[in-house]
Amino acid sequence: MNGFFKRKWMMHFCFWLVYSFYFFVVNALGNSRLSLKASLVTVFYCAFIFYTVYLILMYVFDKGHILGTVLLMGGFYLLSGFLVYYELYGRFGMEIINSRYVITKHAFSWAKYIQTFFVMHSNYTDMAVGYYYYKSKLRESNDKLEAVKARLDAESSMKSFQYTTLSAQVHPHMMANIFSYLKNKVDPYDRKLGMQLAEIYRLMKFYMEAHQVDGATHILLADEVTALEQYLSIQEKVEPNPFYINLSYSGNLMRFSTAPTLLQTLAGNLFKHADLWDKDHPAKIDILVGHAGYRITVQNKKRSGPQIMPSHDVGLRNIRTRMEYLFGADFSMVEHQDADHYRLTLCVQRYR
Template identity: 80%
Template sequence: MTLGASLITVFYCATIFYVVYLILKYVYDRGHILGTIVLMIGFYVLSGLMVYYQLYGKFGLEIINNKYVIVHHAFNWAKYAQTFLVMHSNYSVMAVGYYYYKSKLRESSDKLEAVNARLAAESSMKTFQYTTLSAQVHPHMMANIFSHLKNKVDPYDIELGKQLSELYRLMKFYMEAHHVEGATHILLADEVTALKQYLSIQEKVEPNPFYIKLSCSGNLMRFSIAPTVMQTLAGNLFKHADLWDKNHPAKIDILAGHAGYRITVKNKKRSGPQMMPSHDVGLRNVRIRMEYLFGTDFSMEENQDDDHYELTLCVQRYK
């Protein structure tokens, strides 16, 4: 066999190895078994034709026999099959073995990455937990102070004692909602209860009466929400809405249906320069937290003109 024939043979054997391996990697790996079978059969048929041409074609005989062409070279099935199997079996088996070796290596690498990611997450969780617990020293102390003041005030001013009690419960709700190991979901009904406490406290704090109409319909016990979302939406009303027009109150509508719920906030914009600038931090956090909990089941839309603003949050479990 000439040097040229040897180079062609090595190149062709490498082609067999890599074609089989690539079919397994990019087709079989994705679960396309029928596609793998079709491609394998197609490749072996094409390769078989090339083997036939090399054995019985003039160009192939010239390469192998160094231009000494055998006249009337009859076709022989046994010789053809033997040559075909010798050229394909070893390199196909090697390609299959290499594929499984790479698969196991990739699987081990993925497991190692998963372990490292879990260790990193646990380390971050401990850091966040420490930070959160440290940050709660001050609110916890304040909650104890409110409780102490309530006990002192109750005998002299029952209404003020109730207000202090509402402050204590609301502060406790916030502390539990922002605890690292706390619940990520709470019942929509509990969130509405906390919102009512928040509005009740604001009625005592605000110097002028404000008008926010809260309406709920449907079974709020069937669905969950991220804690403090409603308080964030109400807080934005106190920052940016005109809440002092009795004829045009701000509205918070909560509608629970069969497969989800919708929260709509409508308000008249405050005229003149804004007292507090908007950085969209609160609404951005609401979006991120709700998308984290509900994924594509959650949507959030804003609509506004020069005088009015509308925000709609929707959680729909079955689309």
């Protein structure tokens, strides 16, 4: 970045240096007394006019401050008018210009003064306006190119994610077909086991649909609760010892949506870190739906002794990220814990 600005200002410096020699040669043809030093001083002041006008346009006019632009331009031209007067006609005028470049006598002339003022300011103001317009169009073109590039990158990433997701679902689809086949074979001999296989199949299908790249980002809270009940039902058959998780919900679950697999992630954390085998202190998942939103509360007794599976908070970070993506500032998540108990509260309030 520093190298870029150095090259940029070096190009400007070289331009004005070359322009100074061009200015000297052109004007010396009509005024043999014009010196190179006088030419350099004149071009320096012209460059000052150019950059002052350009900076006002870039930092004030570009932000839509029309009145500020007019006031700054007017103030600059007024100040510059005094400088030009004292430079050419004042008692402190420089000898290299007086009687050698613009005028041959020191007598003041409004016509010559106005001519000099407009010649010095109008041309370089026009140059500044043209340069500002060129830079604005260049920035606009660069912004459009960046937007197109970002869109192409996003589409490329989307295709990559979609390919990865579809590839990852080859195995779940195969397993789902296997479960369906096993259910049909087992049903005539063990109806209960066949129902369990059907629940596993439905839950696996729910996970596959939830992780489709182009799938729904929201699902009804009622559907998520149903999937959680299926998950807990399957876990009852899988876990070697009985566990105790009380799931309760109240209100109209059809009114609001949530992120897919949200409740299963919370339940999975319970199986990893909570003491689920104390009948007197069961873990709880409470869902309360109100008029403006809903609240999900998970509370449990901590597992004593060393943790079998260390906590990395990946699941909770995933929940927070997805819910903030869906609901923004309407979502909040708060944790409370002590040495023996843990409590997590997720809240979605759509109207504050």
